Structures are given as structure tokens and as C-alpha cells.
Amino acid sequence: MRAEIRPGGPIRGTLAAPPSKSMAHRALLCAALAGGTSRVDNLAHSQDIDATLAAAAAFGAQVELGAGWAHVTGPAVLACPAAPVDCCESGSTLRFLIPLAALSGRAVTFTGRGRLMQRPQSVYRELFARRGLRFEQDGGTLTVAGPLAAGEYELAGDVSSQFVSGLLFALPLLDGDSTLRLRPPVESRSYIEMTRAAQALFGVESRWLDAATLLVPGRQRYLPRDITVEGDWSQAAFPAVLGALAGDVTVTGLAADTLQGDAVIGRILDRCGAQRGAEGFRFAKSPLHGVEIDLADCPDLGPVLMAMGLLCRGRTVIRNAGRLRLKESDRIAAMEQELRKLGGCIRSEGGTVWIEGGPLHPPAVPLSGHNDHRVVMSLTVLAAAARLPVCIEGAEAVDKSWPDFFAAVRQLGVEVELYA
Structure with a gap:
């Protein structure tokens, strides 16, 4: 055009x-992780948001859409997608979902468009390698498999907050407590705080031990909530x-x-x-x-x-x-x-x-x-x-x-x- x-x-x-695209991604993902139905209001259906909605459905969530709203019913247990999950060009969708896909030992494959699969994933690649988990990139696809385990995670704080947020979404669902240590400088801290705020609305908590260390308690559950996305x-x-x-x-x-x-x-x-x-x-x-x-x-x-x-x-x-x-x-x-x-x-x-x-x-x-x-x-x-x-x-x-x-x-x- x-x-x-x-x-x-x-x-x-x-x-x-x-509506805030950043907060909508987070609210929809929390809703998909909750065992029950949540309503997300003030929702705009851009390509990025539609990618997250489609990915949530691939992991077993039921999604009902209306004019400016979505009802999202999360599954009791995340499903293993039957086909590759297309994240379109949404970096948030891909990076938020990778740790969630690694909660089990089953392989999950992601695809993307444009430059998405060329954008750096080295933070996850190194984390997965240190834990002996599968992380394979082959041209336009990325395949991961867990199981992710509770424990201590260390990653650079100046690459992208999306990697931190991805781990924040997944770690509370594990059986034990985890620690996220961010090597300074910690940039885009506001995006990390947005993730924590969205999780808190759905009943999941984490806390800062110091300026660069997050404690993420395990054995938590996301609870269904109704939320209105801010501008x-x-x-x-x-x-x-x-x-x-x-x-x-x-x-x-x-x-x-x-x-x-x-x-x-x-x-x-x-x-x-x-x-x-x-x-x-x-x-x-x-x-x-x-x-x-x-x-x-x-x-x-x-x-x-x-x-x-x-x-x-x-x-x-x-x-x-x-x-x-x-x-x-x-x-x-x-x-x-x-x-x-x-x-x-x-x-x-x-x-x-x-x-x-x-x-x-x-x-x-x-x-x-x-x-x-x-x-x-x-x-x-x-x-x-x-x-x-x-x-x-x-x-x-x-x-x-x-x-x-x-x-x-x-x-x-x-x-x-x-x-x-």
C-alpha cells in the first residue's frame, strides 16, 4: 500500500x-494461563495482538472475540500445539511463549514472518544450553522442549526485557521457587514492571530482592479476572x-x-x-x-x-x-x-x-x-x-x-x- x-x-x-499493545499482550497471556474465563476490554485487533490470541488458542485456550473485547478461557493444563505456532512478526508473542512452551518435555515449534526469526534469541539459547534443554533454530523455525525447572536464572539486563518477561510468565507455575538475576545495567525496567503488574492482577506475585534480582515463588496459579486495557x-x-x-x-x-x-x-x-x-x-x-x-x-x-x-x-x-x-x-x-x-x-x-x-x-x-x-x-x-x-x-x-x-x-x- x-x-x-x-x-x-x-x-x-x-x-x-x-489500547496499549504491550499491556494487551500481557493481559491476554495471563488470561490464557488462568483456569477460568477472563474478559479483556478495550482491545484493538492489530496483527501483533491477533498473533498472541492465535497462539493462546494453540496452547489450549478458548477465545471468543467481540467488538473491542475478548473472552479468554484458560485450560487446566497447557496443551501441546498440534502444529507450529505462527507468531507472525510479534517479538513479544514469541519471546513470551518460549519459556511456557518449555514447561513440559514435549517439543513445540514456532514460526514467524519478516525479520522475526532473525531477531536475537541468544539469551534463551544460552539459558537452555546451560540446563541441557532443546533449543534449535533452523531457518524460519524455532523448536524448544523442556522440562524447565525451578532454580536460579541469570541473564543480561541490557538486551531485551521480553526475555525477562517470558521467564516471569513461566517460573511461577513450577514446583519450586526461582531467582532471576539480571546482569546490570537493567534497561527497559518499565516493561518488566508492566509484566509484574499484569501478573499481580491475575493473582501471581514476584518481588525484587535488590535492584537486579527477582524472587519468583513457585506453585502459584493464575486466576481469571476481568481487565480493561489502558491507552x-x-x-x-x-x-x-x-x-x-x-x-x-x-x-x-x-x-x-x-x-x-x-x-x-x-x-x-x-x-x-x-x-x-x-x-x-x-x-x-x-x-x-x-x-x-x-x-x-x-x-x-x-x-x-x-x-x-x-x-x-x-x-x-x-x-x-x-x-x-x-x-x-x-x-x-x-x-x-x-x-x-x-x-x-x-x-x-x-x-x-x-x-x-x-x-x-x-x-x-x-x-x-x-x-x-x-x-x-x-x-x-x-x-x-x-x-x-x-x-x-x-x-x-x-x-x-x-x-x-x-x-x-x-x-x-x-x-x-x-x-x-
């Missing part, structure tokens, strides 16, 4: 944040940045007391000189200046902040962004390539990115979405804010997390046409 963004009228309006701060960043650069935009449905690390977008915009409204999460057009930004706990904000940096006065420096190279695309390389087509001054070295604000021009060739939803949405925000006519190829990538993204920004005055 091709998206054509054209200079239009004023950017203004109010937009409801879509997504990761997605709210796109209309918020658009408002701060070019208009007057309010985003509703966001929890002020959230554990989502991407809620830091409000403070980042404040530091850049954004004009914040008194009511809700509102930003209006104002001259922004570059700042230094640490992405250690909010990597998903990287692409939109790179785009924003081109319209800020002075230099924006983004640090601890190395994990962006291991997402649906190499997001640093992808954004460098596309922003330079607009005349943007951007360079990187490892996990550090430097962006210089300055004049931009319409691109001579279409921009590429790099099969990455956050790249597509970031380029859309930049084109609308800079009032540049831009064509983005591969715009269907937004279906991964926010299928209604283009309809949403149209509500704010962005002129966009979509072509198959």
Missing part, C-alpha cells in the same frame, strides 16, 4: 489513544509530536499513573520547549529545540524522535538506541536513509544518533516504510508537520500495531490518500 501525504489545512483536534503511550507519541510541531492536538484515554516507559514522551516534549495545554495530554505548536534523549527505557520512541529532531532548532542527540537496530527493521539505518531523502542531516554511530535541525525539501523519490510500522508513522508525522508532499511505500506496515493510524491522523487534519 502507498500513502500520499499532502500539505493541508490546520492540524488540530482530539484523538483517543489506541498506549507509545502510540500517543505520534499525535503528541505532531501537535507540538504543527498544531493543537489532545490525546485522551491515557493513564497518568501508568507503568509504560513511553509515557516519558510528555517530559521529553516539555524539555524541547513544547507548549502543553492544561487539560489532558495536549500539545500546541511552538518552537522546539534539540535536547539529549536517553532511550534505554523507551526504545519505541526512537523513530518519531529522530523525525522530530529535524524540525527542532539545534542538535538532538539520542543515546542508548542500539536495540533499534534489532526491531522489525534496523530502525536507525531506516530512518537515516529516509530522512536524508528529505534533506535531513542525521548520522549515527552504534547506539547514538545525532540529528541537526534545518530546512527540508520534498523527496525526489518515494520514501520506504521498511516493513516497519513505527518508521511509517514517524515519516507521516514529519511530512504532515513539515507540510511536505511525500509518498510512503509499504504503508500497510501500520497494521502491525495501529491499523486505524491513517484514519486517526485524518481526524486531526492530515491530508492522506491510500492506494493499493
